[in-house]
Amino acid sequence: MAQTIFERQAPSAALIRQSLAGSKAMPFWLDDVDRGPEHPPIAGRETAGLAIVGGGFLGLWSAVMAKERQPERDVVLLEAGRVGQAASGRNGGFCEASLTHGEENGMRRWAEEFELLEQLGLENLNEIEATLTRYGIDCDFERTGVLVVAVEPYQTAGLAGEGYLGQNEVRKEVNSPTFLAGNWDKHGTAMVHPGKLVAGLARVARQLGVRIFENSPASGIARANGKVRVRCAGGEVLAERVILATNAFPALLKRYRWHTIPVYDYVLMTEPLSAAQMEAIGWRNRQGLADVGNQFHYYRLTRDNRILFGGYDAIYHLGGKIKPEYEERQASFETLASHFFTTFPQLEGLRFSHRWAGVIDTSSRFCAFFTDAMGGKVASAAGFTGLGVGATRFAANVLLDKVEGLDTVRTRLRMVREKPLPFPPEPLTYAAVQSMRWSLDQADHNQGRRNLYLRAMDALGLGFDS
Numbered sequence: 001m002a003q004t005i006f007e008r009q010a011p012s013a014a015l016i017r018q019s020l021a022g023s024k025a026m027p028f029w030l031d032d033v034d035r036g037p038e039h040p041p042i043a044g045r046e047t048a049g050l051a052i053v054g055g056g057f058l059g060l061w062s063a064v065m066a067k068e069r070q071p072e073r074d075v076v077l078l079e080a081g082r083v084g085q086a087a088s089g090r091n092g093g094f095c096e097a098s099l100t101h102g103e104e105n106g107m108r109r110w111a112e113e114f115e116l117l118e119q120l121g122l123e124n125l126n127e128i129e130a131t132l133t134r135y136g137i138d139c140d141f142e143r144t145g146v147l148v149v150a151v152e153p154y155q156t157a158g159l160a161g162e163g164y165l166g167q168n169e170v171r172k173e174v175n176s177p178t179f180l181a182g183n184w185d186k187h188g189t190a191m192v193h194p195g196k197l198v199a200g201l202a203r204v205a206r207q208l209g210v211r212i213f214e215n216s217p218a219s220g221i222a223r224a225n226g227k228v229r230v231r232c233a234g235g236e237v238l239a240e241r242v243i244l245a246t247n248a249f250p251a252l253l254k255r256y257r258w259h260t261i262p263v264y265d266y267v268l269m270t271e272p273l274s275a276a277q278m279e280a281i282g283w284r285n286r287q288g289l290a291d292v293g294n295q296f297h298y299y300r301l302t303r304d305n306r307i308l309f310g311g312y313d314a315i316y317h318l319g320g321k322i323k324p325e326y327e328e329r330q331a332s333f334e335t336l337a338s339h340f341f342t343t344f345p346q347l348e349g350l351r352f353s354h355r356w357a358g359v360i361d362t363s364s365r366f367c368a369f370f371t372d373a374m375g376g377k378v379a380s381a382a383g384f385t386g387l388g389v390g391a392t393r394f395a396a397n398v399l400l401d402k403v404e405g406l407d408t409v410r411t412r413l414r415m416v417r418e419k420p421l422p423f424p425p426e427p428l429t430y431a432a433v434q435s436m437r438w439s440l441d442q443a444d445h446n447q448g449r450r451n452l453y454l455r456a457m458d459a460l461g462l463g464f465d466s
Contacts, residue, residue: 023351040214042310057201065397084199091358110413122348143190146289165182173287176344263359266312321424363383421460
């Protein structure tokens with residue numbers, strides 16, 4: 001089995017250890033923002049026209065747009081910890097227009113409406129930008145696009161078409177000796193500071209009159225005399241309508257428990273680069289970067305010229321549990337550090353300031369799905385599989401359409417009406433995921449050739465993405 005570029009040109013173990021020494025085990029985004037006032041936990045009974053469970057991007061967008069649609073509506077938002085502390089504060093900050101996890105996945109599943117899905121996704125990204133301007137949310141929004149790069153010869157053919165860059169051209173954009181070709185989509189992705197986006201949306205929600213309760217985990221949901229009761233540790237909310245925005249965390253609607261699984265993704269952030277270091281790598285156009293492998297990396301610059309470098313390892317734990325101890329995985333951080341210095345050997349000596357992990361709410365179709373319950377009084381979305389920074393706003397519109405009983409272009413989409421296949425119960429899911437990870441790794445070491453297991457999963461429309 002052939003070695004990948006990251007094995008053929010691996011840096012020394014000493015360099016890896018030195019680069020990670022002293023790094024802080026905390027998401028940079030949450031360490032680099034004024035998160036605003038802490039909200040009180042719920043105490044006793046509250047009533048609301050709309051209750052939202054979950055204070056990440058999906059919950060916050062739902063709250064803001066619910067008040068924009070009906071300013072008089074009484075909206076309560078419940079968050080188990082602090083707003084944005086889970087995936088919304090731990091991602092790479094790639095805000096993509098795609099709602100389908102790319103053209104190939106979208107065309108395979110919804111070919112007849114893919115053009116419409118692309119249009120709606122681009123409109124959604126435009127509306128995100130307009131909302132940030134309207135409310136004065138400074139979240140380092142840079143619509144610089146994303147540059148996908150080939151690091152093995154067999155990967156270059158897949159990048160042909162509009163936006164293609166040959167080896168010399170791609171290295172003029174970003175100077176890495178591993179880059180063999182690239183494709184730069186200049187319009188479909190923006191870079192954002194997720195922590196600042198969360199804080200900004202929470203501020204706007206408060207100003208619009210949303211009542212936010214933090215440290216208020218929801219434990220159950222039930223009908224109650226024509227309304228919906230959401231039970232919490234310190235009280236409850238009796239609401240006319242409910243939106244569930246818990247994503248990777250266990251679904252309050254138990255029949256959807258196995259429609260997503262929590263997959264841990266690991267991330268490093270460097271210290272700020274000097275002017276000389278920036279000159280050594282170029283990267284003047286500040287686009288996001290991703291490489292082509294099944295086990296891929298994503299990386300981007302921050303406003304103060306740090307480099308975020310994440311991805312590759314995608315770890316699922318038996319039982320689908322979410323635990324703080326899973327976030328500190330030294331092997332994954334060392335792998336990322338090694339691959340970073342293979343990508344940018346000219347940055348030898350640079351150190352990482354932060355290391356962290358986050359949970360991706362992975363669905364078998366690679367993108368969000370939508371459900372409703374209790375006669376349309378409850379709606380939920382989950383399974384964003386890494387696309388949540390942008391797609392959550394589109395999903396919030398779908399969920400508001402649903403709980404308001406509206407027939408819209410969004411609710412008529414087959415993508416919205418259909419549900420993905422659930423993952424099997426344990427231990428079958430763990431075995432299937434481990435087989436998938438092994439097979440993807442084998443493909444990366446075998447010119448991208450997919451084995452029988454991967455081809456069978458492709459045929460069934462099932463998958464697992466790093």
